[in-house]
Amino acid sequence: xxxxxxxxxxxxxxxxxxxxxxxxxxxxxxxxxxxxxxxxxxxxxxxxxxxxxxxxxxxxxxxxxxxxxxxxxxxxxxxxxxxxxxxxxxxxxxxxxxx
Numbered sequence: 001x002x003x004x005x006x007x008x009x010x011x012x013x014x015x016x017x018x019x020x021x022x023x024x025x026x027x028x029x030x031x032x033x034x035x036x037x038x039x040x041x042x043x044x045x046x047x048x049x050x051x052x053x054x055x056x057x058x059x060x061x062x063x064x065x066x067x068x069x070x071x072x073x074x075x076x077x078x079x080x081x082x083x084x085x086x087x088x089x090x091x092x093x094x095x096x097x098x099x
Contacts, residue, residue: 045082054086061087065094 057077064072071091077083 042081045080049080049082054082057083058086058090061090061092062094062097063090065091065096066098067094068098 060072064070071088073084073087077087
């Protein structure tokens with residue numbers, strides 16, 4: 001087998017290159033897992049959350065932002081990413097209206 005590689009002019013792949021490939025795949029698979037977990041939790045919370053609740057948290061963020069208060073991310077907002085996004089969006093809109 002080695003004679004065939006030498007005849008074709010191909011050198012064997014060094015060990016550090018193989019280790020680098022394995023590490024790159026591990027990192028990519030880790031990132032893929034984190035992204036998929038984030039997407040799955042967003043879908044799950046999106047299905048469990050009522051639209052009226054999202055609107056209420058948006059309005060709460062809008063009132064806090066326009067009044068100049070600090071963000072009040074407590075309770076359900078800490079656990080539910082959909083409610084957190086709605087509150088922060090309302091808060092930023094309130095800050096923009098204030099200016």
